[in-house]
Every structure is written in C-alpha cells, then in structure tokens.
Amino acid sequence: MPLDEAHNDFFGLPSSPLSIYHTGPAWPLPTGPQAQRVPKEARPVCIHAISSVWHELGEKIYKFFDSIELKWTSIDPVRFAEAEKEPGPLFLWVGVLPGTLSSDDAKGPGAHCKEILLEYAITDVEIAFRESVYTRYAGLRLLDHVPSVDATADVRGPFTPALGLQIAPKAFPYLEGTGCLYLCEGGESDRIFLLTARHVVLPPSQYSNELYHSKDNSMPRREVVHLGSRAFQNALEAIMDRIGHWSYMVDGYEEEFAHLGERVEGEDPKTTSNRQKTKYRLEEAEASKASVSEFHREITSLWSAESQRILGHVVYAPPISVGTGDSMCTEDWALVELNRGKFDWDTFRGNVIHLGSKLTPYQFMKKMYPHALTRAKYKYPPGGLMQLRDVVQPNELRRPAMLDANGEWCLIVVKNGAATGATLGRATGIESFVREYTGDGAVRSTAREIAVYAYSNGDGAFSAPGDSGSVVGEASCGIVGMIIGGAGQADLTDVTYVSGYASLDECIKKPFPRSYLFPICNPTQV
DSSP: OOHHHHHHTTTTSTTOOOEEEESSSOOOOOOSTTOOOOOEEEEEOOSOGGGGTHHHHHHHHHHHHHHTTOOEEEEEEEEEEETTSOOOOEEEEEEEOTTSOOHHHHHHHHHHHHHHHHHTTOOSEEEEEEEOEEEEOOOOOOOOOOOTTSTTHHHHGGGSSSBSOEEEETTOTTSOEEOOEEEEOOTTOOOEEEEEOHHHHSOTTTSOSSOEEOOSTTSOOOEEEESOHHHHHHHHHHHHHHHHHHHHHHHHHHHHHHHHOSOOTTOOHHHHHHHHHHHHHHHHHHHHHHHHHHHHHHHHHHSSSGGGGEEEEEEEEOOOEEOOTTOOOEEOOEEEEEOGGGSOTTTOOOSEEEOOSSSOHHHHHHHHSOSHHHHTTOOOOGGGEEEOOEEOOHHHHHSOOEEOTTSOEEOEEEEEETTTEEEEEEEOSSOEEEEEEOTTSOEEEEEEEEEEEESSTTTOOSOOTTOTTOEEEETTSEEEEEEEEEEEETTEEEEEEEEEHHHHHHHHHTTOTTOEEOOOOOTTOO
C-alpha cells in the first residue's frame, strides 16, 4: 500500500496504526496544497446479522489465518467514520504483528475471508489489516469520601476505596494496576476480597504461571500495596498542583480586593457589592489552600512508607488460561484478601466507581447518556460515585437498550483506572478474537473478549497500560467486565479488551462457590 494511504486510513485513532490493506473501495486521500488528513473514529457494532454466527465464523477465519501462518493479533468487528459523520460498513479489522505482512501478501487472505463470509450469506462486511500488538496491561485506613464542595475532594480519590483503586505487588511496586470489584467469600467466612487481574499482582515476568492458593501461613505472602511507586508520586503531585491553584487564586483576590480600596461614603452600590464578594472569595480561597496544605502534610507524614499502604495479600490466583468450548474468555484473575483494618466499614460504599473530575457532572451526563430521552431518566450520582448494581449478561451486550445522539443503538461504558483515570468509551456487542504471542513468536493464547473503543476522535484512548484490572461499567450501572489488555502501536491503545464479568463470576465460583458481590450500602450518602 502506498505510504500516504498506509498513514491516512486510520489517522485519528489513538495510535494511528499503520494500514496494510483493506477490501472494498479506496478511502479518499486529502488533496490540494493545504490538504490535511481527516481524523477517523472507530465505531463499535452491537446489532448486525453477523452476530448470530460470529463465534463459529470468527473461529473459522482465525483458523484460516493459522493455516497460512499469518501472525494475527486481533480480529475486531468495527465500523469507521470521520468525526461526527455517519459510519461506513462493518469491517473485520485484523491486527498483525508489525513487519510480518505486506500489502500484496494481504490481498489473498482478504479475498479468502470474503469467501468465508459468503458461506454465511454475508455480503456487506469488508476486511482490513493493520499493524497492532496485543498487550496485557500491567498501616492506616483508607480515607472516607467527602462532598464535592470540600477543597480536598478532587485530590482525595486515590486515597479512598472507590473503584479505580490503584494497586501494585509490594515486591514490585513499579508494576502497577487497578482493583476491579469487592467480593464477599460468603458462607461462614467474613473475608472480603478484591478482584483484579492475576498479571497485576503476580507479574508473569516474576512468577511462574501456576495455581497460587494461600491456604495458611506456611506459604510466603504475596502482599499488595495501595498506590504503587508512580501512583503515589502522581497523587502527591496532584495535591501540590491543587495547592498551587489556590495560591494563585489567593494572590488574585488579594489584588482585586486591594484595587477596590476602603469603603467610602456614597460609593457606587456595585463597588460595595463587588468588595463583599471579593472578600468572601478571598476567604474561601485561603481556607481551601489551608485545607489542601493540611491534607498534603497528612499524606506525606502517614502514607509515604509502602508498609503503611499494604492493602492485603493474594489468596487465590489460577494460572492464566483461556476457557474452552463456547467460553473463550481469558481467565486472568486473582483475589486479594483485604486487611480489614484498612477500611472503615461503617462508611464503606462497596462497588462504586469514582467518576473523577475530568468532566463536570453536566459533561458526564451528556456523554454517558447521549440521547436526550435516555438522559432524562438518569441523574448524576451523588459525590460522583457510581454504584454498580447488576451484571450485564452476554445477550444484553448484543442487544443494548440505549440510543446515541443519532438514534443508533450503543453501549456507552465507563472505567476508572490507575493509568488514565476515569474515561468513557464505546463497547461492541460482537466480541473480538485476540491472539497473544510469546517473546519468540510462538502462540501463547487465543481468546474472545469484549472490545471497547475510544468515545470519539477527540477523547483519546479508553485505557492504557496500568489500567489492567479496572472494572468497566455501563450507563445503567451494570458490570460489563474487567480490563485485561489492549491492542495498538507502541504505548497507545486503539482497542481495549475486557473479560466479561458473567464468565469471570462462573470461574470464581468454582473455588469459592458462595462468593458474591459486596452488597450495596449507603447508596444515598454523600
């Protein structure tokens, strides 16, 4: 493929992956002396005739790729569109290892894929190849939540137990990830677990891929800390940035107040009112600066040592594997037994996603519920804490109940991860096939996962390395699943892969048959 086409086809996606070849008409190239490339967006597909046969059809396609030794990494059913325009046809977007497939060599496989589609009477689907690599993202009580009017609210999130919990193995605090959900062991046990990805708490580079089950004190404990090395420093920098913000505001209000001068007899009532407002805002800024400064002193004095941030220890982690039969999801999970003394159970909220402060409540509601009729049914959660309630079943993914701004069926999702914080994305109802390789090029695993794409061209990637283990929730507060990795080029992610929680729960219940999600508690407390 000509170099300009290779760089043009998927321009605008988070990693702007290199296009190798696609069937169907050529996509228009920019022309003229001032021509600029038009950004593209990936648009997930929930409802299409291919969905009813996809598991069988997709397996037939990837086995064909294997038969010709094509080094594929993912097969993603997706549509593409220019920003804010109607999407084109459905594509099977095939990722291949960089440098392993030329444009000419891709034409034959592309044509054969079309023949396979014809066997199922599917004629409106195209094939596209791009370069892409699949990657697995690798003391004191936690603090209570505070109302949004509290000066520390914006920087307090990382130190609370809300989902988006940033964790790392104590032995390797620089290998960071995210906690997924809180579970109760059930039965007569009072143990509380944190679910996360196995590769987060037992990094494959450091531990053999075998069952880890800590039944008693005879085994060495694999402790997990809250806030790894980078996460803790980032949290401190955010606090310092907030102190700097309030210092700037104090200086500005002091100048305004001095400029207004002392009150004089017969002055304009507007001047009097402005002086009073400025004085109030100055006092509020001074109080906020003092509050955040005190919070910084508290964190640096009481949280700096890793020993003060030990959250618990790994109690169970099966080897990373892929389910058999119709369930081809990746079994990459672990349970961390929590140190009960780290939590204030009287104020603990359970499985709530902290929505962060990147978006105002209005912006969040407009994006999460893009159709006005749907938006009217929901309210922004108090304190920005989205309570997860139910588990989204596979058939619900394929038949979403929400419309986007254009009246198309969609599945908007949200997560809060250690690397990228709170982000929104668009999930697809037709799962992707994902292939992972070892360092020497041998096939490690082939799985089928839920794919999530960036919300739009201007919103950036849904996730990044470090977000592994994050729970993904949908607009009706249902649990979609857990992030286990992503595909893209370099460190940029075009597609995030999620293991469906319905399948994960079945896996967890084999060793822990009475386990259940931590109950909803204090749902109205701010």
